[in-house]
Amino acid sequence: MLVDGKWTKDWDPVQKSDEKGRFVRQVSSFRNWITPDGSAGPTGEGGFKAEAGRYRLYVAFICPWASRTLMARKLKGLEDVIAVTVVNPSLSDEGWAFGEYPGANTDPIFGASYMHEIYTRADPHFTGRATVPVLWDEKTGTIVNNESADILRMLDTAFEGLVPSDLRLYPEDLADRIDALNPRIYDLLNNGVYKAGFASTQAAYDEAVDGVFAMLDELEEMLTGDYLFGDRLTETDIRTFVTLIRFDAAYHGLFKTNRRQIADYPRLQDYMERIYRLPGVSATVNMDHITCGYYSIKALNPKGIRPTGPSHIEALVA
């Protein structure tokens, strides 16, 4: 991680634990918003007007949080408006690296080797983990935002004047229900699988796994239409999909969330496939990066051996 703008060697590639051995994810620190006229958004400072070609997303295909933003970019038709740079799938000794892995990119702006250099370009004294996604402003040379929940929401409306879209990921009439369900899905499922995988006590693992499967059971019950809230896809579906698509191939084995697979939940499996087949979505799912990235986490898989399969996921992404 970075400490006062300097890369520190003795960083722990696994994020923090609390006193009970529970995994704790770092809070994001750049919280500005792109808006149609450059006025300030719900958090942070103004000055980030929606303009084509001005912004870039730095992402990892392995990362579910980054993948939320990639999905929104595709579904909102913003491919020609916002550029993307993809890091290598596995964390290096200096965190995310740009490079040569198939499907990854070199850094087109600075020729940086590591993601942490992008953080110190924005703040030479940055202290914290150099996480993805990062939404970068090429005009002012800084990070607009590194919180995927914010980026997902701003992509829904910020560029409407440039690229109108019929899709509303956060429609007003569903806002209350979305705001009520998102934090539960985050805590129990999106981050819940990480809490299971990185638990350092049996009790922390047991608690996390119970939460994961309670949430999956609840979502299976809830899914009576095409999407969680009926016939309209929302940001909650994106936030759910990114975890479902990684579950059977990575979390079930590596994170030990092995009570059931998504394939054992008929509605969730159909729902996941339905979203996967929406135009543009499959291009945001790189299963090679996902399995390479997760199974290269040394703390959980010291020898780096990557399992084959599962065959139903291989068939889906083939």
Ligand SMILES: N[C@@H](CCC(=O)N[C@@H](CS)C(=O)NCC(=O)O)C(=O)O
């Ligand atoms: N709150 C962030 C979390 C992002 C995050 O934790 N990303 C992970 C990858 S899945 C990361 O970059 N980890 C690198 C590190 O912790 O050093 C978001 O949702 O945007």
